[in-house]
Amino acid sequence: AQSVSQHNHHVILSEAASLELGCNYSYGGTVNLFWYVQYPGQHLQLLLKYFSGDPLVKGIKGFEAEFIKSKFSFNLRKPSVQWSDTAEYFCAVISLEYGKLTFGQGTILTVHP
Amino acid sequence: DAGVTQSPTHLIKTRGQQVTLRCSPKSGHDTVSWYQQALGQGPQFIFQYYEEEERQRGNFPDRFSGHQFPNYSSELNVNALLLGDSALYLCASSETEGNEQFFGPGTRLTVL
Numbered sequence: 001a002q003s004v005s006q007h008n009h010h011v012i013l014s015e016a017a018s019l020e021l022g023c024n025y026s027y028g029g030t031v032n033l034f035w036y037v038q039y040p041g042q043h044l045q046l047l048l049k050y051f052s053g054d055p056l057v058k059g060i061k062g063f064e065a066e067f068i069k070s071k072f073s074f075n076l077r078k079p080s081v082q083w084s085d086t087a088e089y090f091c092a093v094i095s096l097e098y099g100k101l102t103f104g105q106g107t108i109l110t111v112h113p
Numbered sequence: 114d115a116g117v118t119q120s121p122t123h124l125i126k127t128r129g130q131q132v133t134l135r136c137s138p139k140s141g142h143d144t145v146s147w148y149q150q151a152l153g154q155g156p157q158f159i160f161q162y163y164e165e166e167e168r169q170r171g172n173f174p175d176r177f178s179g180h181q182f183p184n185y186s187s188e189l190n191v192n193a194l195l196l197g198d199s200a201l202y203l204c205a206s207s208e209t210e211g212n213e214q215f216f217g218p219g220t221r222l223t224v225l
Binding site for chain 2: 004032034036043044045046049090092098099100101102103104105106
């Protein structure tokens with residue numbers, strides 16, 4: 001069975017600080033990888049996705065993520081966070097074999113102005 | 114273009130009752146998945162429907178069942194409700210199985 005682990009439950013940063021949220025998954029086959037974000041009072045929306053090709057993918061709002069296959073990791077980064085990035089971030093993985101989207105437990109990001 | 118819609122927004126039931134939640138997928142999408150999100154946790158996959166059949170299922174008991182209609186909309190039914198069924202139930206739609214899933218706002222179910 002596949003599983004997804006997010007390293008931090010709650011991250012607190014000041015505006016302009018750099019962000020890196022860790023995500024590791026356990027599954028050895030072919031996977032598609034996603035980062036979703038849930039802003040306060042809103043529903044889940046896609047930040048970025050990786051299917052194949054360049055392992056460094058860019059998403060909306062200046063976010064990017066790097067897929068490192070050898071480490072089963074898909075870490076999310078942003079060079080300079082803003083107060084509006086305050087939200088909960090979920091890493092998710094779907095194996096093409098099992099077809100089930102599996103989420104991590106989420107990381108709450110709080111950005112102080 | 115309407116995204117994924119779900120109804121109702123909130124629901125309060127008592128233990129032992131049955132509940133039906135509804136979902137309309139994003140236009141052009143034919144695959145619908147349901148998730149349960151307990152407080153402080155990530156969404157947990159319940160099942161997925163495609164061409165009116167359950168195609169994948171997560172680790173949920175048979176009390177959780179579903180249906181997909183010819184117009185691709187879907188229902189989630191939960192029988193014999195338990196207190197632990199209290200959660201946010203999310204519906205997501207996609208064009209194909211492994212593609213990006215678009216999520217609805219969810220239905221908040223409270224079981225008393």
